[in-house]
Amino acid sequence: DEWAMKLRGASYLEILEQGGGIHATVRAVRASTEEALRVTLAERLSRMLRSGSTTLEVKSGYGLDVESELRLLRVIRRLGEAQPVRLVGTLLALHAVPAEFKEDRAGWLRRVVEELLPAVAREGLARFNDADVLVASELHYLRLLALSSRMSGVPVVFHLGLAATHREWSWTAAYRTVRAGVAPSAHTLRTWREYGWPAETLSEIPNGVD
Numbered sequence: 001d002e003w004a005m006k007l008r009g010a011s012y013l014e015i016l017e018q019g020g021g022i023h024a025t026v027r028a029v030r031a032s033t034e035e036a037l038r039v040t041l042a043e044r045l046s047r048m049l050r051s052g053s054t055t056l057e058v059k060s061g062y063g064l065d066v067e068s069e070l071r072l073l074r075v076i077r078r079l080g081e082a083q084p085v086r087l088v089g090t091l092l093a094l095h096a097v098p099a100e101f102k103e104d105r106a107g108w109l110r111r112v113v114e115e116l117l118p119a120v121a122r123e124g125l126a127r128f129n130d131a132d133v134l135v136a137s138e139l140h141y142l143r144l145l146a147l148s149s150r151m152s153g154v155p156v157v158f159h160l161g162l163a164a165t166h167r168e169w170s171w172t173a174a175y176r177t178v179r180a181g182v183a184p185s186a187h188t189l190r191t192w193r194e195y196g197w198p199a200e201t202l203s204e205i206p207n208g209v210d
Contacts, residue, residue, distance in 0.1 A: 022062065022096045029062045029072070037075045045085050056085055059130065061092030066116045069093050073125035091120050094131035094145070095159060109141055113148045121152040132159045 002020045015021045029037070041058070048056065060072040073089050080087035093112050101108035120126050129149045133142065142158075149156035 016096070019099070022064075023099055025062045026064050026068075026098070030065070030068050034071050034075055037072065038079060041075060041079055042083065045079065045083060045087075049083075049085050054085060055088070057088045057090055059090040059092040060126075061095050061130070064093065064096065064098040066111060066119070069116055070119055070123075070125070073120060074123075077125055088128075089126045090128045090130050090157075091117070091126040091154065092130045094129075094135045096132070097135055105135065106141070109135070109145070113144060117148055117152050117154065121154050126154055128157050129154045130157045130159060 002015055002024070005015050005018070005020070012021060016023065032040075045056070058076045060069045060076070063069045063072050069091065073091065076087055076089040080089070093116055094109065097105050097108055101111075117129060120129075129145075129152075131145055146156050
């Protein structure tokens with residue numbers, strides 16, 4: 001039980017290692033039909049519209065295989081055309097490594113670059129390609145992803161969380177055509193410093209920080 005693990009002090013990464021967290025959600029998404037996904041999203045969009053939301057970024061990332069990621073993005077596009085809330089689709093296939101690629105991180109990155117990203121571009125399914133730097137964790141992978149995204153016309157957005165190092169901050173700062181997101185965003189400067197990030201790090205991101 002994930003809640004019990006959290007109460008015992010388990011971190012997000014520890015829960016992930018035990019097959020929980022996003023992996024539990026991935027199993028549920030893969031088992032869902034496109035219609036079931038559409039109904040779930042439509043219900044949530046209806047509630048958000050009643051609360052006053054008129055534009056939303058909706059990300060994939062919970063299928064973590066080519067077929068499931070495309071299915072999620074097609075549902076997002078379909079609903080974007082069928083109801084009043086404006087939806088911005090984002091490919092988020094590289095914020096985690098699928099369980100079946102646990103020992104082959106590079107294999108999943110290649111699958112995304114060679115199969116998924118071109119299909120997303122052909123169908124016009126996403127405006128952005130989000131990626132966690134800890135998934136594309138080597139400099140040559142970051143370069144490959146940045147170049148592939150630029151060529152496909154789906155700009156990459158690198159995510160930098162608490163586990164990111166100053167080295168990874170510097171890598172993403174080198175790509176002046178992308179922005180770098182920080183998740184979670186509610187941490188104070190004191191928290192960043194406690195994790196070893198120099199105060200000037202934020203200013204190294206040319207196009208701002210989400």
